[in-house]
Amino acid sequence: xxDTGDRRPLDSRNTRWAGAIARWLAVRAITPNQISRASMxxxxxAGAAFYWAGAASGWPRVSLLLLAALGCQARLLCxxxxxxxxxxxxxxxxxxxxxxEFPDRVADLLIFVGLGYGIGMPDLGWAAGAFAVLTAYVRExxxxxxxxxxxxxxxxxxxxxxxxxxATLATIVEPLWGGHNQLLVIxxxxxxxxxxxxxxxxxxxxxxxxxxx
Numbered sequence: 001x002x003d004t005g006d007r008r009p010l011d012s013r014n015t016r017w018a019g020a021i022a023r024w025l026a027v028r029a030i031t032p033n034q035i036s037r038a039s040m041x042x043x044x045x046a047g048a049a050f051y052w053a054g055a056a057s058g059w060p061r062v063s064l065l066l067l068a069a070l071g072c073q074a075r076l077l078c079x080x081x082x083x084x085x086x087x088x089x090x091x092x093x094x095x096x097x098x099x100x101e102f103p104d105r106v107a108d109l110l111i112f113v114g115l116g117y118g119i120g121m122p123d124l125g126w127a128a129g130a131f132a133v134l135t136a137y138v139r140e141x142x143x144x145x146x147x148x149x150x151x152x153x154x155x156x157x158x159x160x161x162x163x164x165x166x167a168t169l170a171t172i173v174e175p176l177w178g179g180h181n182q183l184l185v186i187x188x189x190x191x192x193x194x195x196x197x198x199x200x201x202x203x204x205x206x207x208x209x210x211x212x213x
Contacts, residue, residue: 006143006148006149007083007087008149008151008156008157008158009151010080010158012080013080013083013084018080018081018084019084019088021081022081022084022085022088022089023089025081025085025089026084026085026088026089026090026091030085031085031091031093032082032083032085032086032089032091032092032093032096032099032100033082033093033095033096033099035078035081035082035085036078036079036082036099036100036103037099037103038078039074039075039078039079039082039103039104039107040103040106040107040110042071042072042074042075042078042107043071043072043075043106043107043108043110043111044071044110045067045068045071045074046067046068046069046070046071046072046074046075046110046111046114047068047071047110047111047112047113047114047115048114049064049065049067049068049071049114050064050065050068050111050114050115050117050118050119050168050184051114051115051117051118052064052118053065053068053118054117054118054119054120054181062172065168065169065171065172066172068115068168069165069168069169071111072111072161072164072165072168073161073165075107075111075161076157076158076161078103079104079157082099082100083100086100101136101140104136104157105132105133105136108128108129108132108133108157108160109129109132109133111129111164112125112126112128112129112132112164112188112191113125113126113129115128115164115184115188116128116129116188118184119181119184119185119188120181121185121188124185124188124189124192125188127192128188128191128192128195131191131192131195131196131198131199132155132157132160132191132195134195134196134199135155135156135195135198135199135202136157137199138150138199138202138203138206139151139202141206142202142205142206142209145206145209145210145213146213147206147209147210147213150202150205150206152198152201152202152205153194153198154194154197154198155190155191155194155195155197155198156198159194160191160194160195163187163190163191163194164187164188164191166187167183167184167186167187167188167190168184168187170183171183171184
């Protein structure tokens with residue numbers, strides 16, 4: 001990651017804890033690209049945990065759901081620190097732009113497809129993954145045509161992970177009212193519909209920008 005200007009606006013980037021961790025990483029033999037690749041591992045763990053949780057019950061299911069939620073958040077932390085180490089830490093690499101984008105697309109698919117199969121709705125998982133990738137495609141299409149990145153929502157990357165994480169944690173208490181996976185179905189549906197809307201919204205913005213150019 002080498003571009004210092006066109007970055008996703010994140011409040012967490014300006015926090016003390018994020019700065020301290022980024023500085024700790026920057027002075028060690030850890031590259032931004034390695035952090036980016038680690039996000040795919042975190043997503044794979046989350047997706048596998050979602051898949052296995054579908055057939056589990058009791059405490060094993062709770063443990064797998066917690067692992068999935070942690071994997072989703074670890075993926076976001078990797079996305080935060082790869083850029084901070086590259087830019088604030090001055091360790092950007094020539095192939096950084098590839099590793100800044102490619103792992104994100106893989107991560108979305110791993111998480112949403114794993115979740116879809118776990119709740120017995122693989123089509124919904126693939127749809128959520130496809131629309132998530134489409135939001136990024138439209139953003140990068142805008143950049144390729146000389147326009148600033150459009151990070152608008154309502155279902156940008158951080159919103160997708162927040163939605164799935166919240167639904168996962170809420171699902172843990174579903175047995176209190178005899179529920180099973182309903183909240184995960186709702187959460188994944190919200191991601192799919194929201195990501196589709198986000199892609200259309202970004203597409204509309206890009207078309208307007210292109211016409212004005």
